[in-house]
Amino acid sequence: MNDFVELLAPAGSYEAFLGALNAGADAVYLGGDRFGARAYAENLDTEQICRALHIAHFYGRKIYLTVNTLLKERELSGLYEYLAPFYEAGLDGVIVQDLGVFRYIKEHFPNLPLHGSTQMTVTGKRGAAFLQEQGAVRIVPARELSLEEVRQIKAQTGMAVECFIHGAMCYCYSGQCLFSSMLGGRSGNRGRCAQPCRLPYEIYDGKRRISGEGYPLSLKDMCTLEYLPALIDAGIDSFKIEGRMKRPEYAAGVTAIYRKYIDLYYQKGAAGYRVDSADMDRLRGLYIRSEIQTGYYERHNGREMVTLEKPGYQSSDEAVLTQVRADYLHEPEKMPVQIHATVRVGEPLRLRMCPVQEDGASVEIAGETVQPARNAPLTEADIRKQLCKTGESLLTVTDCEVCLEGDGFVPVRALNQLRREAVERLEQAVIAAQRENEPTEGVPKDNRENRSSERIVQPAIDCLVTTYEQLAAVSEADCRRIYLESDLLLAEPDRIGAFLERKDKRCYYLALPYILRDRDERYLGRLEALLREYGKQFSGALVRNLESLAYVRELAEKEEGASWSDRIIADAGLYCFNGEAAAFLGTYCKEITLPYELNAGEASHLTKAARGQGLQVNQIAYSRIPMMITANCLQKTGERCLSGNERGRTLSLKDRQGMLFPVVLNCEHCYNVIYNAVPYSLHTAKRELERIGASALRYDFALEDGIQCQKILKGVYSFTDYTTGHCKRGVE
DSSP states (O other), X not given: OOSSOEEEEEESSHHHHHHHHHTTOSEEEEOOSSSOSOTTSOOOOHHHHHHHHHHHXXXXXXXXXXXXXXXXXXXXXXXXXXXXXXXXXXXXXXXXXXXXXXXXXXXXXTTSOEEEOGGGOOOSHHHHHHHHHHTEEEEOOOTTOOHHHHHHHHHHHOOEXXXXXXXXXXXXXXXXXXXXXHHHSOOGGGTOOOOGGGSOEEEEETXXXXXXXXXXXXXXXEXXXXXXXXXXXXXXXXXXXXXXXXXXXXXXXXHHHHHHHHHHHHHHTGGGOOOOHHHHHHHHTTTOOSOEEOTTXXXXXXXXXXXXXXXXXXXXXXXXXXXXXOOOOOOOOOEEEEEEEEEETTSEEEEXXXXXXXXXOOEEEEEEEOEEOSSSOOOHHHHHHHHTOOTTSSEEEEEEEEEEESSEEOOHHHHHHHHHHHHHHHHHHHHHXXXXXXXXXXXXXXGGGGGGGOSOOOOEEEEEESSHHHHHHHTXXXXXXXXXXXXXXXXXXXXXXXXXXXXXXXXXXXXXXSOOOGGGHHHHHHHHHHHXXXXXXXXXXXXXXXXXXXXXXXXXXXXXXXXXXXXXXXXXXXXXXXXXXXXXXHTTOSEEXXXXXXXXXXXXXXXXXXXXXXXXXXXXXXXXXXXXXXXXXXXXXXXXXXXXXXXXXXXXXXXXXXXXXXXXXETTTTEEEEEOSSOEEOTTOHHHHHHHOOSEEEEEOSSOOHHXXXXXXXXXXXXXXXXXXXXXXXXX
């Protein structure tokens, strides 16, 4: 434990950094112009960050850089160049969400301290210990944890713990929110959240409205000034103020007040600790919402935590609301390519084109012979102008090198023809390369040389079920594998156990909960007891978070040898966004599930990278996308807690357009799952699915009855409103 807690302030600009430093921050966290979870903050450029590092170190302070978004494959190539100057300047730490980024930084910048972001959804000692094992020196646990849970993580792992003490709060467990992404194409995992939780909704129980129009997803801002002694005594290493999106006055003003009271505690102890009401008034005026609360440290959830009216800020609210309301339209990015052209008098035009990031696929072609110029000779600018036009193709030229020798001339049409031919041939070469790298499992060895006649290996069909009715229904369908929610096994052990003991050819996998907390230890004990009886019926486990991943590894160690728990599959929420993440997860998992936020082209590249790591790849083809996993409960906000009397109870959240979002109350683990208003289905995206080339298509059933499950598996889609998510459009 450190002798003194660190006060960690936000800086969304260079001016805010100076204000926080002058106000007494021990450390400042900030983002550069790339890879940060506050894409719409002013942020700092490379020169400003290096200057800030110099100043901070001169005064004995620290700076942590946020690289806390999920990175696409094409972005990883720029990470080294981005971090190198900060690494050389002595950056004190980097805050990371992406498992691939974590692995990349550990390999390329081995002396750079790694901090696990709150976006990693660390909810207990197992997840924290797992990250510590990987090389993390600090974690920022989920904001939903109680003070006792934080204390236990610190006591049992000994690693540094950083916790939020002030500022805005997300309604969803950080890192588990797809609401903004699916509704507006602006991903919180990519630093572009449009904050749909700050919009008005009504809560319905069937047709009965239990809460009128208000803001049931908008939490009050956190303020723990009066609670600081308990937080310090818990052994927290760093107190973090939220607010990189806020003005410099906020960073300086809030930091100064918390600095004053941290120092007061160390001077006079808990007995002499008193908060002046005038200081509380100052905090309320510093760009926070009209009401405040102490977060989850003393409560698991509650109506008193929610700003049911007027969720906008008292100050600068128009700017914030304008940004929240702004529409964001995004087209999938084209593949970047580089060109090398040789233009010599008396020789044919020569052009080489290849992808910037892909290996193996490149084309070289020749065109018309370059003639001596009679009047104005060709210039490099003339040549680049024609060769860089890729039009409606799938390629975009990012680098064009021209070797021009002599005063030559060719018609413009010759340059255009050369370019068009190169574009067409490269697209075909890329497609051919992807097919060559498809898995060959199940294909007889003698036929492998004739695979050009096959378009794609037919993917297997898997199903995930949450009710016994769904289980019975899908068992009659032609599916390879059934994922069974562990909650269902515990709720109906005899019925499910008898079903599992039937002899059939399909495999059963255990799907663990979306969130595991300290309160779930008793649940895990009950689960282990059942697994001692029925574990042999399972072929593996589906894990949705680091806590579950560590738990299943723990079970495997207890069983001392190969067992069902050795075959771990990472679900979509345990994000694998790039090849580095695939390499990270490949150490512990046999398969990955593609995340919802990649388009088909990006997913196909990831599939190829994952297979290079020996991983199988699963694609969710049907589901009600889980938009939010929340510790707060809409039933409790709208009326009262039902104390888990009804398993799987469902409410509805109605937005301003009349869309109804189903909300399943999971009282076993005390969280809500808010699903999308319409189904996610890729039945009209056959071309995209073929391009992705996943090993299996998974159908996730949460709200469907048995008949609906069977119809969907037979290809009968009775719904008219549905979404293909980001399969075609992608997110920025």
